[in-house]
Amino acid sequence: MSFSESFRQNFLEADRWKYLADGLLTTLEITVFAVLLGMVLGFLVAIVRCTYIKTGKLRPLDLLCRLYLTVIRGTPVVVQLLIIYFVIFASVPISKTFVAVIAFGINSGAYVAEIVRGGIMAVDNGQFEAGRSLGLSYRRTMMYIILPQALRTVLPALANECIVLLKETSVAGYIAIADLTKGGDIIRSQTFSPFLPLISVAVIYLVIVMFLTYLVGKLERRLAVNERR
């Protein structure tokens, strides 16, 4: 079969390109909301853990956070997704995209938490002591002195986490979500030709990731401007 014929069969016939277009939208939708959820969760968990490490307060919450980190980082994301869909939301009528956002968001939150905690702990303790001796409360020291400095160190790592998350959503097809990967699979199951659907799915992911990587690079350069050496 010639390339143009194969292209016609895989994308134009029966409007099959729509599987990829719709799938891409679903993938982006899941990724964006999961990233937001992951960031919120991750920052909360990181602050709880750092507060415990620095001051010894919030011990019960710290234990809970450590349990969360252990469970989420110790199990594969596909398994978490299936558990959330088939066990936790067993008989609740709920949108599958929402389930995916929750699953990937909770998963990503654990990794974000460790990145942010690393960033906070990397800020010299002298900064913290300086803030406290100037009479700022713990919370204000955290908000105005520590977090802004930590954020600059962790931003590139956080952006990388978004890239990882985007690719991880490719397992959403397990719960019959028609995301980008599944869109390619659907075309493959109808045309029986593996080459074009798989390659085009890969290229689409690659283009998005390259674009994100470009943005991260730009961000890193801008952050470096303020760096005093």
Add this chain to the structure above:
Amino acid sequence: MITRRIACMFVAVAMAGAMLTSCGTPENTVHSIDDLKGKTIGVQIGTTGDTLAGDIEDGKVEKYNKYSDAVQALKQGKVDAVIIDKDTADVFVSKNDDIELLSEGFADEAYAIAINLDNAELQTQINGALAALEKDGTLKAIKDSYDGENGGERYKSPEGADRSRGVLVMATNAEFPPYESREGDDFVGIDVDMMNAVCDKLGYQLKIDDMAFDSVIPAVQSGKADVGVAGLSVTEDRKKNVLFSDEYTVTHLVVMVRK
């Protein structure tokens, strides 16, 4: 004090979980094939049920990777019906008391063995073997042996069977009882025993390659497998991509719903 707070938190989480899981599943709304209009229908990706469900008016098709996932979703009320092959549906129904089949069949089909387009010689060989097995009653005996509790003796290869022609690789998806499934480390099922019998007749050694259902035909096409035997229904679209042997089972699709 602290431990009590943690304990309270766990109890709360567990209770919330229990509440979510124990909510009643929605009442079945599909009582005939006409009722499928506008409903959410679960299928396995790449099956004939998948293709036909796409033609249902206003229907929303959920394409699961496995029939077992689609049936699970049906039981939990995530889909309204599942379109599935009759014999496999019977196995699911026998193991779950909260689902049943509509009495009217959905579409007639026939299973055949898929062979690479360039291998007409193997097609002729397999057709010859199938005809011989049909004639001497082996095929019927194999099918009967998987008929639930009252199944007879399973097929066994004769002692010292000829293996001179080497290995024949069979692509299948071993999640489709009674045609193919796993029993411990072994593959069992009508397709498996039938192919063993075919290989015994032709002088091949059977090797089974278990994969996703929608990979079976591509595996045959690309030459990774010699034959695809996975309860494959013969369709015009598939005929453009692989050769089919003579049909060995005539069956139909059914609609599975909650009780």
